[in-house]
Amino acid sequence: MSNIKNNQESDAAIEQSFLLKQVGYNCLQAYLKIEPDIKKRLIRYQLKPVEFTVLSLISANPQINQKRLGHTINVSPPNLATLLDKMELRQLLVRKRNPNDKRSQILELTEKGQFLFGKARQQFEKNESIPNLSNDEQKQLLRLLQKIFL
Amino acid sequence: MSNIKNNQESDAAIEQSFLLKQVGYNCLQAYLKIEPDIKKRLIRYQLKPVEFTVLSLISANPQINQKRLGHTINVSPPNLATLLDKMELRQLLVRKRNPNDKRSQILELTEKGQFLFGKARQQFEKNESIPNLSNDEQKQLLRLLQKIFL
DNA sequence: TATTGTTATACTCTATAACTATA
DNA sequence: TATAGTTATAGAGTATAACAATA
Numbered sequence: 001m002s003n004i005k006n007n008q009e010s011d012a013a014i015e016q017s018f019l020l021k022q023v024g025y026n027c028l029q030a031y032l033k034i035e036p037d038i039k040k041r042l043i044r045y046q047l048k049p050v051e052f053t054v055l056s057l058i059s060a061n062p063q064i065n066q067k068r069l070g071h072t073i074n075v076s077p078p079n080l081a082t083l084l085d086k087m088e089l090r091q092l093l094v095r096k097r098n099p100n101d102k103r104s105q106i107l108e109l110t111e112k113g114q115f116l117f118g119k120a121r122q123q124f125e126k127n128e129s130i131p132n133l134s135n136d137e138q139k140q141l142l143r144l145l146q147k148i149f150l
Numbered sequence: 151m152s153n154i155k156n157n158q159e160s161d162a163a164i165e166q167s168f169l170l171k172q173v174g175y176n177c178l179q180a181y182l183k184i185e186p187d188i189k190k191r192l193i194r195y196q197l198k199p200v201e202f203t204v205l206s207l208i209s210a211n212p213q214i215n216q217k218r219l220g221h222t223i224n225v226s227p228p229n230l231a232t233l234l235d236k237m238e239l240r241q242l243l244v245r246k247r248n249p250n251d252k253r254s255q256i257l258e259l260t261e262k263g264q265f266l267f268g269k270a271r272q273q274f275e276k277n278e279s280i281p282n283l284s285n286d287e288q289k290q291l292l293r294l295l296q297k298i299f300l
Numbered sequence: 301t302a303t304t305g306t307t308a309t310a311c312t313c314t315a316t317a318a319c320t321a322t323a
Numbered sequence: 324t325a326t327a328g329t330t331a332t333a334g335a336g337t338a339t340a341a342c343a344a345t346a
Contacts, residue, residue, distance in 0.1 A: 014207065014211055014214075014218065014222050015210040015211050016206070016207060016210060016222070017210070018206055018210065018271070019203060019206055019207070020292065020296065021292070022274060023180075023184060023280050023283075023288060023291065023292065024181060024184040024185065024187075024188050024199075025203070026291075026292050026295040026296065026299075027177050027178075027180045027181035027184065027295065028177075028181045029295070029299040030173075030177045030295040030298040030299045031174060031177035031178045031181060032224050032299070033298055033299040034173060034174040034177065034298065035174065037174075038174050049174075053169060053175070056166070056168055056169055057164065057166060057169070060165040060166060060167070060168065061164060061165050064164075065327080065328095066327070066328065067326090067327060067328085068164065072164050072166070074182050075314090076314075076315070076316095077327075077328060077329080078314090078315080078316085078317095078328085078329070078330075078331090079313075079314065079315085080328090081328065081329055081330080082329090082330090085329095095328095098327095101322080101323075101326090101327085102321075102322055102323085102327095103321065103322045103323065103326060103327040103328070104322095104326090104327055104328080105327075105328070121168070124172060130173050130298060132297045132298065133173075133294065133297055133298065137294055137297070138173060140290070140294065141173065141176075141291070141294040141295070142170065142171070142173065142176050144283065144287055144290065144291040144294070145176040145177065145179070145180040145291070146170065146176060147282045147283055147287070148180040148183055148184065148280060148282065148283065149176075149179040149180050149182070149183040215304080215305095216304075216305065217303085217304065217305085225337090226337075226338070226339095227304075227305060227306080228305085228306070228307075228308090228337090228338080228339085228340095229336080229337065229338080230305090231305065231306055231307080232306090232307090235306095245305095248304095251303090251304085251345075251346070252304095252344075252345055252346085253303060253304040253305070253344065253345045253346065254303085254304055254305080254345095255304080255305070
């Protein structure tokens with residue numbers, strides 16, 4: 001094989017300088033790089049990332065209702081309903097009618113849900129093992145990202 | 151209504167301090183915040199974000215093959231095949247057998263594809279109008295994100 | 301035997317409309 | 324009339340297996 005490299009070979013660097021200037025592209029690529037590790041840490045608890053997020057938010061926000069939860073995690077009401085159905089079937093949480101407004105449902109973790117979240121959470125208590133990022137850089141990164149979405 | 155706020159009301163802040171420490175969660179939330187604006191800028195060209203990315207990468211990497219393209223954008227070979235089918239039907243690109251290795255397909259933009267990419271690209275030439283981020287902060291953010299996925 | 305890409309298909313995720321009940 | 328949530332369903336996106344052509 002020739003030493004002259006071209007785009008048909010896998011060791012030539014991809015030219016993507018234009019895309020690398022786009023914040024959205026960078027956020028997505030970074031997430032896609034991290035995602036497999038997150039899934040791997042949760043699979044032993046039979047939790048998907050969004051389910052872990054739901055457990056975390058209910059745990060930290062007792063009596064949160066479905067509207068606020070769905071809004072926070074970008075899940076529409078119909079899709080949240082079916083997601084919560086599955087979690088309620090697994091007895092990780094319960095839905096209770098709000099006595100002050102019987103239209104809304106108050107969400108609470110069961111003991112089983114609290115226990116599972118506690119265990120799963122341990123997987124993320126230490127750092128996420130993001131290679132190439134110092135602690136300072138990680139803190140700086142979180143600050144900048146939160147400026148975008150908070 | 152009482153002035154005392156609780157989690158059932160929409161103006162109380164969500165407690166998500168644990169999730170906000172997770173790099174993956176932050177990357178995804180930031181992307182989800184930006185995504186609608188990206189889609190809005192591309193819809194007039196009937197392009198999805200991934201299609202714009204494909205145009206950009208082929209444009210910047212003439213004669214790239216499908217394996218390298220798919221690997222760069224996290225699209226599996228079967229799904230890339232059907233995605234490229236649609237774009238080839240729209241005459242935005244062509245697939246040519248590589249004469250040096252007839253297994254692989256070389257990708258090239260058509261004139262129509264080049265023109266469309268040029269027009270669509272103008273939508274992103276200026277800044278992406280990420281509110282709350284100065285130019286310096288944006289550059290810093292890109293540097294940190296690229297440390298993760300490059 | 302290994303690699304590139306395709307086809308077919310199943311699975312998951314997301315979006316939309318119509319509905320119930322409560323306010 | 325408006326809101327919170329549900330049901331049903333369609334559509335888009337993703338994953339898996341089997342395959343053909345080429346190396």
